[in-house]
Structure formats: C-alpha cells, structure tokens
Amino acid sequence: MATYFPALTIDAQTYTFDHLDPFSFSFHSQLAKRDLTIHVTYSNHCFSRGYVPEYHLVGEAVIGHGARARFFCATRYRLSLELPAVVASLNQPHVKVWQTAAQRNWVYSIRIENPEGPYHVFFEVRRAASDRPQDLNLVVESAYHQTEAAPKVFGRMGFMLLCSKIYLRQPITTKR
Known part of the structure; x- marks a missing residue:
C-alpha cells in the first residue's frame, strides 16, 4: 500500500509522511444512538507553508506548482x-472545538512547548457518502x-456533539 504523501528529499535528508496516512476512529454518539466512525485525512498544509516567490530562498523545497505551490516547513x-495523536485526542467527551469565522471549518488549539505557544489544528467534518x-x-x-494573530473564531462546541449533529444533518451553528 502506497503512502498518502510521497517522501521528500531536501539537502540529502529524506522526510517521510507515513505518520499522515489516513486512519479511522469511532465513538458512541448518544445523540445518534449508535457508534460513529470518522475517517481522517490530512492536507499538505500540515507540513508546508504558503509560497511567496519573493521570499523563496535558493534550494528551499517547493511542493506543488502554480497557484497551489507551497514551501516545505521543517517546523x-x-x-x-x-x-495523529492530537487528532485522536479529539475523541473525548470533554474536548471542545471552535467554529472559525469562515463558518465552514473548525479549529482545535492546544499549548505546545517547542516552539512555545498555541498549536492550531484546522479541520472540516462532513457526512460520508x-x-x-x-x-x-x-x-x-x-x-x-x-506566530501572529490568533485565528478568528465564533462559538465552541463539543467535538463529539459536532460530529453527531453533522451525521444527523442538524444545524451546527454556535453562539456568537
């Protein structure tokens, strides 16, 4: 089975991405009255940053091309x-996530030590076919x-409740 993202070699160092292969987890939804299975995938934004040609350094790895080009980001x-462990930790009754200002996705933020400060995980959840x-x-x-301003968010909701409401096709708006 091929990995989701191919390995990338930069300055004789090879970076592998098998840790970002898709996976699934389940939880019991009290609202849906059944177990729900969530399939997780990642975008390359989890290991790259926006490409700005005037800031491109010679030898810096570019992922993609054209309007979708991005820089590889070691951090x-x-x-x-x-x-994957952070995403799996969403599967707890006490975990809350914030609706972003875009109102189509959500953010889960935790504090990290290196680099110190908030680490934001932006995601979208949709009902599967x-x-x-x-x-x-x-x-x-x-x-x-x-590194700069915090994400703009609206209200928060429990992750399990959010998933249950999406599965049941119920409104997911939060208090503003």
Whole structure:
C-alpha cells in the first residue's frame, strides 16, 4: 500500500509522511444512538507553508506548482509527527472545538512547548457518502504553531456533539 504523501528529499535528508496516512476512529454518539466512525485525512498544509516567490530562498523545497505551490516547513513537519495523536485526542467527551469565522471549518488549539505557544489544528467534518464504510470524513486542512494573530473564531462546541449533529444533518451553528 502506497503512502498518502510521497517522501521528500531536501539537502540529502529524506522526510517521510507515513505518520499522515489516513486512519479511522469511532465513538458512541448518544445523540445518534449508535457508534460513529470518522475517517481522517490530512492536507499538505500540515507540513508546508504558503509560497511567496519573493521570499523563496535558493534550494528551499517547493511542493506543488502554480497557484497551489507551497514551501516545505521543517517546523510544521516536526509538529506533524504528533498530529495523529492530537487528532485522536479529539475523541473525548470533554474536548471542545471552535467554529472559525469562515463558518465552514473548525479549529482545535492546544499549548505546545517547542516552539512555545498555541498549536492550531484546522479541520472540516462532513457526512460520508452512504456507500462508504465510515460515517464521517474529517480533513485536517492545516496545522501550525501561532506566530501572529490568533485565528478568528465564533462559538465552541463539543467535538463529539459536532460530529453527531453533522451525521444527523442538524444545524451546527454556535453562539456568537
């Protein structure tokens, strides 16, 4: 089975991404009155940052091309090694996530020590097609440590409640 992201060699160092291969987890939804299975995938934003041609350094690895080009980011890559455990930790009754200002995705933020400060995991959850083995698809759209302004968010909701409401096609708006 091929890995989701191919290995990347930069300055004779090879970076592998098998830790970001898709995985699934389940929880019992009291609202849906059944176990729900969530299939998790990641975008390359978890280990890359936006490409700005005027800041491109000779030899710096570029991922993708054209409007989708991005720089490989060693810090995001290092932090991504723990990202599957962070995502799996959402599967707890006490975990709350914040609706972003875009209102289409959510953010889960934790404090990290290196680099010190908040680490934000942005994701979208959608109900899976009926022919899929999972009930929901969760795409980690980006994950990075905060270096500037905090993300703009609205209200918060329990992660399990959010997933249950999406599965049941119930409104997921939060208090503003």
